Structures are given as structure tokens and as C-alpha cells.
Amino acid sequence: MNAVSHTPAGGPKPNPRTLAVDCGGGGIKSCLLDAGGFQLGNAIRTPLRYPLPPEDLLGIVSSHAEQLGSFDRITMGIPGMIRHGVVVYTPHYIRKAGPHTRILPELADAWDHLDIEGRLTTSFGVPALVLNDAEVAAAGVVxxxxxxxxxxxxxxxxxxxxxxxxxxxxxxxxxxxxxxxxxxxxxxxxxxxxxxxxxxxxxxxxxxxxxxxxxxxxxxxxxxxxxxxxxxxxxxxxxxxxxxxIPNAAGMNGGVRAWALAGRAAE
The missing domain is CATH 3.30.420.40 (ATPase, nucleotide binding domain)
Known part of the structure; x- marks a missing residue:
């Protein structure tokens, strides 16, 4: 996976641009947000094709990032139990053909305790925050x-x-x-x-x-x-x-305030 161009690491930015990624059961949506949480340009959505190993999801994010332009950090909301950026359990992506279909053991193993926050940081060279998708949505409205x-x-x-x-x-x-x-x-x-x-x-x-x-x-x-x-x-x-x-757009617009909610506003 090729990393998109971005602002080099080197301390907090005064007006960071955030790549917000909303992962659903049917598709992945991404957009850029300014420091105030306002969307910069149009969002991109890619329908999911199952089965979905982690590399496929990360590849979609990389494709979106290349199309959207430079950013200083990433916020991702993903369904399931996410602790400290690690996927403890995700209900949809471990299945053969999406929600309510058969679980594939090899996929369950691939997603089990995956440090997806660490993978994003390594791939793109910027700080990343990964939360449950409803938690990112919450940041946009509470x-x-x-x-x-x-x-x-x-x-x-x-x-x-x-x-x-x-x-x-x-x-x-x-x-x-x-x-x-x-x-x-x-x-x-x-x-x-x-x-x-x-x-x-x-x-x-x-x-x-x-x-x-x-x-x-x-x-x-x-x-x-x-x-x-x-x-x-x-x-x-x-x-x-x-x-x-609340509107469905909260799932992406919360990508800025999510950092403060998670106690990581300084990054």
C-alpha cells in the first residue's frame, strides 16, 4: 500500500486537516475535514466486496487518501469493540459475504486484536485515532x-x-x-x-x-x-x-471533535 503525501510529523499542527473514514457494513466513506470539523470538498464512498481482510479495507483507505489530498491526521470509525485503537471484535468484516453470513475462521483470526490504529499511523506517517463508529458520530453531536x-x-x-x-x-x-x-x-x-x-x-x-x-x-x-x-x-x-x-453525516463530521472526546486533542 502506497502512502499518500501528507504533512510530515513534527508536533501538533495549529489547524490540522483530518482524513475522516466511516466504515460501515456496506461501504467505506471518507472525506477531509478542516480544523473546525467542516467538510472540504466531496466525500468518497466505496461499496464493500466480501470477504474483507484487513489489507482490503486499508487499501480502500489508501485509495481514498490519494484522491482527497494531504492531511495531518486520520480518524476512523469502525463497527465493533475497539479498545485503544485495537480491534477486539468486529461483527461484519469477519464474514464470508457480509452481515449475517457465515464467519470465516481465517478472517476472524486476521481481525482479532488487530492494531489498526498502529497500521494507519505506519502506513500514512501521521497520528491516527480509531474508535467505534458510533463514538465518532457521537463526537459530532454531543x-x-x-x-x-x-x-x-x-x-x-x-x-x-x-x-x-x-x-x-x-x-x-x-x-x-x-x-x-x-x-x-x-x-x-x-x-x-x-x-x-x-x-x-x-x-x-x-x-x-x-x-x-x-x-x-x-x-x-x-x-x-x-x-x-x-x-x-x-x-x-x-x-x-x-x-x-441526528443526521447520518455525524459519522464523518465528528472526526475532529473525536480527538478531544478521546482525550487526545493535542495530537
Whole structure:
């Protein structure tokens, strides 16, 4: 993989340009952000082809970087359990043909505890920050006051908990059991939305949110992700007043503020 030209390392930059990469189950989106988090030019999206070893994903990022131009750091949001830039578990990329298909043992091994943050830093020669994709989205919308929970609805359910402007340890709510032996991903993921239709699926989302309230008792809940726009207006009106709907673009626009949320604003 050839590294794109970038600003050489040598200390924090006063107005860094950030390459923001949003990794989904169906595609990889990238854009450049200025120091204020505003997008510079158009984003690039590449649909995923499965199976997807780590080298393929990194190759897509390299291709995007070459097209977008120079940058001083990278922010990547990736689904699954990410700790300190290491992939503890990712649910989609270890499968033969994408979400809900058979797990390939060799792919599971390739992704298991992969230091993807380190790989990005080595490949591009700039600091990198890799978080769960919902955590990057959270950075683009939270106020930094009180307990704020962000839930993203897409291929599955993503989540991030922010306490007074700082990331809390990540929990994979998506894999928790909900009802009928189903997880949250099973109950309100994209496959069920397609099967049920938007109206019935919207009612399920409302029920799922109701089950999470006793666990988190948030000051503010943000609902985002590509499928949040599909929640029917009549169901939206039934959500409590402390629930805010956010645009899907937050997944990329949070690429700047994510550094502060993660306590790495000086890099």
C-alpha cells in the first residue's frame, strides 16, 4: 500500500486537516475535514466486496487518501469493540459475504486484536485515532454536558456513552439479548427493517429504546445512523422530549471533535 503525501510529523499542527473514514457494513466513506470539523470538498464512498481482510479495507483507505489530498491526521470509525485503537471484535468484516453470513475462521483470526490504529499511523506517517463508529458520530453531536447516549441505526445498532464530554468505556449493546432470544441487532437491524417494513420496524425501535432507559437514564439520547430517518413520523412523536434525531453525516463530521472526546486533542 502506497502512502499518500501528507504533512510530515513534527508536533501538533495549529489547524490540522483530518482524513475522516466511516466504515460501515456496506461501504467505506471518507472525506477531509478542516480544523473546525467542516467538510472540504466531496466525500468518497466505496461499496464493500466480501470477504474483507484487513489489507482490503486499508487499501480502500489508501485509495481514498490519494484522491482527497494531504492531511495531518486520520480518524476512523469502525463497527465493533475497539479498545485503544485495537480491534477486539468486529461483527461484519469477519464474514464470508457480509452481515449475517457465515464467519470465516481465517478472517476472524486476521481481525482479532488487530492494531489498526498502529497500521494507519505506519502506513500514512501521521497520528491516527480509531474508535467505534458510533463514538465518532457521537463526537459530532454531543453537547458535553451530562450523560449523553448516542445510538446509530444502520446494518445493526451502534452506541456510544459520553459523560461530561468524555468517552465512557465502550459497551456493545447490539449483542445484548432483548426478547425471544434475539439481540438488539437481530431485533432492529437492517435485515428486520426490510422484512417488517418501516412502520412495524419503527415501533420496534421505540420498544428497544424503552428497554434501555432503565439501564442508562440518560440526560439526552441521540438517534442517528442511516436508518434513523426511516422512523415513521407518528412514532417519532412518541419518543420522550430528551430524545434528539441526528443526521447520518455525524459519522464523518465528528472526526475532529473525536480527538478531544478521546482525550487526545493535542495530537
Amino acid at each position: 453537547s458535553g454536558q451530562g450523560s449523553e447516549l448516542v445510538i446509530t441505526l444502520g446494518t445493526g445498532l451502534g452506541n456510544a456513552l459520553i459523560d461530561e464530554g468524555q468517552l465512557s468505556p465502550h459497551l456493545e449493546i447490539s449483542h445484548a439479548p432483548l426478547r425471544w432470544g434475539l439481540t438488539y441487532d437481530d431485533y432492529i437491524g437492517e435485515a428486520e427493517r426490510i422484512r417488517l417494513g418501516d412502520s412495524a420496524w419503527s415501533r420496534r425501535v421505540l420498544k428497544a429504546v424503552d428497554t434501555l432507559w432503565p439501564v442508562f437514564r440518560w440526560d439526552r439520547l441521540y438517534l442517528g445512523g442511516g436508518n434513523s430517518a426511516r422512523i415513521r413520523p407518528a412514532i417519532r412523536e412518541q419518543f420522550p422530549e430528551n430524545v434528539t434525531f
